[in-house]
Amino acid sequence: MAPAFRRDMLGTLLDGFHRYGDVVTYHFGPRWGPRAVSQNVVMAHHPDGIHEVFTTPRVFSRRTTGFQVLTEFIGAGLLTSDGEVWLRQRRTLQPLFTPRRVAGYTELMTAEAERVAADPTVAPGSTVDLHHLMQRYALRVVGRALFGDDVDEAIPQLQRLMPILSDLALARALQVVRAPLRWPTPRTRRITRERAAQYGIVDAIIARHADREPGAERDDMLSRLHTARDPETGQPLSTEEIRDQVLVFLLAGHETTAGALTFTLHLLGRYPEIQDRVAKGDADLVRAALLEGMRLYPPAYSTERLADVDTTIAGYQVPAGTRVMLSSFVTHRHPDFWPDPDRFDPDRFTGQHTRPRYAYFPFGGGPRSCIGEHFALLEATVLLRTLLARYRVEALDQRLRLAPMITLRPAEPVRAVLRPR
Template sequence: MTTQVSKAATVPGPTGHPLLGMLPALRDDLLGSILNGFHEHGDVVAYHVGLPRGPRAVSADVVNVHHPDGIHQVLTTPQVFSRRASAYEILREFIGEGLLTSEGDRWLRQRRTLQPLFTPHRVGRYVELMADEAARVVDDMALTTGSVVDLYQLTQRYAMRVVGRALFGDDIDDVVPRLQELMPILGDLALARALQVVKLPLSWPTPRSRRIAGVRATQYEIVDRIIAERQSRTGGDEHEDMLGRLFAARDPETGQALSVADIRDQVLVFLLAGHETTSAGLAFTMHLLGRHPEVQERVAAESGTGNSELVRAAVMEGMRLYPPVYSMERMSESDITISGYRIPANTKVIVAPWVTHRHPQFWPDPERFDPGRFLGRQERPRYAYFPFGGGPRSCIGEHFALLEMTVLLSALLARYRIDTRTERLAVVPRVTLRPAGEVRATLTVR
């Protein structure tokens, strides 16, 4: 049994609890703790979690990297920084080995096979679908002046219907409510497992393991049934939805098709990533626009002319302040130096958009909401802003998500004014960043 004694001792960082290190602080206020760590210790910060010494299961160092140059190293050198990290191992237990969680040659084959499905031209085919669902949101509300709504509930349903229709076609009315109920439960269970100091095998019949198994079995049953129904129709690839395209997809180098298990895992990744992050990003952006009516009116006016540039900039600024993927984990596979600090092999390394998006060197007055930051020529380093990750593992659905958010925001602002000036937004870092409760807003008809 090996012992780890502060492997990143040369990296500055807070001391924390004498017995548990930074574990209590990170559990109680993860976002506040890592932001304070940056302000107090700089661009590379070490957090010791667990006992002062002992096996890695109960004692470990985590290094956070916040400068764009260091983030570039972490995200673009997969041979040094792998996804052999606990967050991805836990997601793998829940949603299999899809594009988000797979590694090595398996991931490379998947990326080659799936990339043609997400070109701007292919994604552009979903604009009409997105516009239909945005119109459904706007029309279904039938609001009168002064109506109070939960923006998060609104965006969750929109995002799930868009990704559901994109994947499965129009016959989704019985599927969407079940998936919308399951996804937050999955996220909460995954977070609870991530925070366990000692992770018992899921094969052990603990109450939590049984609940995880039940949720996983239910989501697999839903997706497997849809796949089986599609397979029964001439092999499954005759439809123009994404599921049909997954059946038809081939690795351009080998000609190999995806297996049924591969397709199921990809569907689960698309449902999780395409639903959770998009709905939260939209709700956060709408809340911010509701607190800044003068900005909102400029965005609405430009959108009304058919120009979506400022709408897109508002979405990007919303994700700067409230990035749905607030942190990303990697594991160092060899010793490496970042910003002058030695990071030993087998150290968990985290890059956090939540912090870097507030780095005052690249974002003057970082807490101010200003979509103008994303208009015109931008002189910032590439990794001063990375809500969709970066490098070879960047999010394959970035264009889809931005388009989806822009379409709904344009449609909503054309009909309603959003007012959140009396509301407070509280967020919680789960698998993704989520509102802690309702995102209340008063909507008035224009």
């Protein structure tokens, strides 16, 4: 199945679901061979099966190929760590992301949203690339939240690096046999070079932060990381852990939010009557449009776990050592829970509904649900309300080509015209 996944991962997953149902097994590598070069991957698509994988204690872990590769690229931060290390990090970082703490960033987000609306490149009637604009917005927000300062000088470098690193990481994760990074192959040398560039950018920003106003009282997230303590043991984060958390927040945090905003604005630009309702509506309707955008185009479109023991999913036997994948991109189109699933309809998220918990999981689920969910939703909602109050978005393309890398990205510029309201 590896060639089919490389050629069209999303199409292959949807086809497997429509053909075979809620639990599908894909074989990678030769039909017969040792586990090192031959393995089965089980996909679970029904909310009940997803609930089992996310919440069953001591059965599924993150010790998977995909997370091993991510650790090689972005270190052992909250996204990639596991077991006791993850639990300690989560306890330590959780107080930084409470709804009350996150609400304190509203003013910063509003200022950055106003900056986008007033950007000289957003001249009335001109064509813009929505993804480029949303990446800049999300990077500036997370940069200012992390460091109390803008990261303008790093933005072009990070925008160049992200698709390269994503492509390299996905290709490495799909390799049946992976050479250790210490082996000097052309692929590993490129990975090492690009990873060094990524860490160089982050280290330079951290160093600048350390040199600024010695002894002054600071209230940015990096300063809080330095003072954070595990509430149970009092243990601080190590210097390496702080660096890895910053890398996760800066790269993964901005990429997912930028994607959610890009796809939602594109959809609103295709459906002007819905856009006008959202622009004139209250915060709940704006949020509903965002949630529906993430239903159709979830930035974290898949995740995986490893079955540490023999278990079952939806009644099917799953041997220990099996990789289990969950795809929100597929489950968000499950017709049992989403009638006419390809239709853009924010009203799915207004009023009351009786869907199962894991019919919708853009931020993951269980104990390891995304710690930045409140931050991302507030950041995206502020931008949508600000931009739609000033401009009408007209999408120039009816369909977008998608690039499922580490996150779901548009494969090409997302063209739109912004016209004053």
